[in-house]
Amino acid sequence: MSRPPVIAITAGEPAGIGPELVLRLAEAPGASRRVVIADRTLLAERARLLGLPLTLADYRREAAPAPGTLEVLHVPLAAPSRPGVLDAANGRYVLATLVAAIAGCMAGEFAAMVTAPVHKGVINDAGVPFSGHTEYLAEQTHTPRVVMMLVGGGMRVALATTHLPLRAVPDALTPALLSEVLQILHADLVGKFGIAAPRILVAGLNPHAGEGGHLGREEIEVIEPVLATLRAGGMHLIGPLPADTLFNPDKLAQADAVLAMYHDQGLPVLKHASFGQGVNVTLGLPIVRTSVDHGTALDLAGSGRADPGSLFEALALAETLAARHAAPGPAR
Ligand SMILES: NC(=O)C1=CN([C@@H]2O[C@H](COP(=O)(O)OP(=O)(O)OC[C@H]3O[C@@H](n4cnc5c(N)ncnc54)[C@H](O)[C@@H]3O)[C@@H](O)[C@H]2O)C=CC1
Ligand SMILES: NCC(=O)COP(=O)(O)O
Numbered sequence: 199m200s201r202p203p204v205i206a207i208t209a210g211e212p213a214g215i216g217p218e219l220v221l222r223l224a225e226a227p228g229a230s231r232r233v234v235i236a237d238r239t240l241l242a243e244r245a246r247l248l249g250l251p252l253t254l255a256d257y258r259r260e261a262a263p264a265p266g267t268l269e270v271l272h273v274p275l276a277a278p279s280r281p282g283v284l285d286a287a288n289g290r291y292v293l294a295t296l297v298a299a300i301a302g303c304m305a306g307e308f309a310a311m312v313t314a315p316v317h318k319g320v321i322n323d324a325g326v327p328f329s330g331h332t333e334y335l336a337e338q339t340h341t342p343r344v345v346m347m348l349v350g351g352g353m354r355v356a357l358a359t360t361h362l363p364l365r366a367v368p369d370a371l372t373p374a375l376l377s378e379v380l381q382i383l384h385a386d387l388v389g390k391f392g393i394a395a396p397r398i399l400v401a402g403l404n405p406h407a408g409e410g411g412h413l414g415r416e417e418i419e420v421i422e423p424v425l426a427t428l429r430a431g432g433m434h435l436i437g438p439l440p441a442d443t444l445f446n447p448d449k450l451a452q453a454d455a456v457l458a459m460y461h462d463q464g465l466p467v468l469k470h471a472s473f474g475q476g477v478n479v480t481l482g483l484p485i486v487r488t489s490v491d492h493g494t495a496l497d498l499a500g501s502g503r504a505d506p507g508s509l510f511e512a513l514a515l516a517e518t519l520a521a522r523h524a525a526p527g528p529a530r
Pocket of ligand 2: 329330331332333465478489
């Protein structure tokens with residue numbers, strides 16, 4: 199009998215809701231073997247705090263877990279952590295959990311990694327420049343370009359730019375960046391999502407997609423030329439469209455994915471439609487990585503009220519993508 203794929207789940211910021219959400223994985227459907235990467239004492243304390251009856255077992259690659267146990271690959275905290283209270287002393291612990299997951303995926307020991315939320319600010323406070331998992335995964339796997347895409351509410355929304363100040367967005371939107379992002383998005387819609395000929399709606403940057411150049415020239419000077427070149431190569435690209443009406447149901451029905459130009463152009467729409475059930479997937483990586491659609495929710499940490507729905511969806515998508523990654527099949 200073939201062994202189930204092993205999926206690594208990083209528990210994220212120790213003061214946030216990540217540790218208590220990963221404790222709920224025993225309830226998640228699916229056939230994978232799940233290994234949580236975190237401090238085992240932290241998990242045991244959160245389980246006790248929330249009254250979750252749970253047996254933690256150290257992960258051993260060759261030994262199948264006993265039924266009813268949650269396997270843990272132990273990474274030690276630098277300092278004890280209290281729910282809701284950030285401590286920069288643990289910033290490097292969070293990164294160490296990611297490094298362990300990435301190494302296991304790159305070595306083929308893990309079929310995929312799923313990430314619970316990290317707190318970007320406290321990692322920077324720890325002295326490590328960090329803008330998000332997406333950028334960190336690109337750096338750690340030596341991948342020059344990756345693309346963030348969220349899936350939820352019947353939509354797939356990818357971002358041309360990710361975690362950068364709004365003021366920096368127009369300068370970041372170069373023809374090279376846009377072209378690479380669209381090629382990665384197209385390739386992974388085919389290869390990871392099994393869509394043979396993806397149709398992509400592309401948002402403009404400016405109000406009314408620039409109003410013919412009267413409200414900004416990025417559409418004319420950057421977006422339209424890139425779309426024209428890629429269309430000539432066979433891609434089905436619609437746009438640039440005004441972002442305020444691009445998400446109307448009649449437009450979405452014409453496409454398999456949307457490319458938004460920046461984080462808060464695309465994500466509020468998707469999160470409004472599916473918060474708590476959405477999944478963040480990193481495209482363009484040599485490994486499979488999915489994540490939750492929410493943050494550390496420090497206000498809920500330790501309360502037991504955090505919804506594990508997005509983590510369960512992220513695990514389910516990781517299982518699907520890992521199966522395709524292991525045995526790429528013909529597109530539907
Ligand atoms: N995948 C990741 O690592 C992500 C990390 N973040 C980080 O999280 C930190 C906090 O970000 P915020 O903007 O405050 O967003 P947030 O998602 O942590 O919180 C926004 C609101 O949603 C609620 N919420 C979040 N998750 C929930 C859940 N599972 N169940 C029920 N309610 C939930 C919170 O209580 C809060 O009211 C930031 O440092 C941010 O960078 C944000 C998004 C994703
Ligand atoms: N809004 C998505 C987000 O901030 C998560 O980003 P990442 O940590 O997955 O790069």
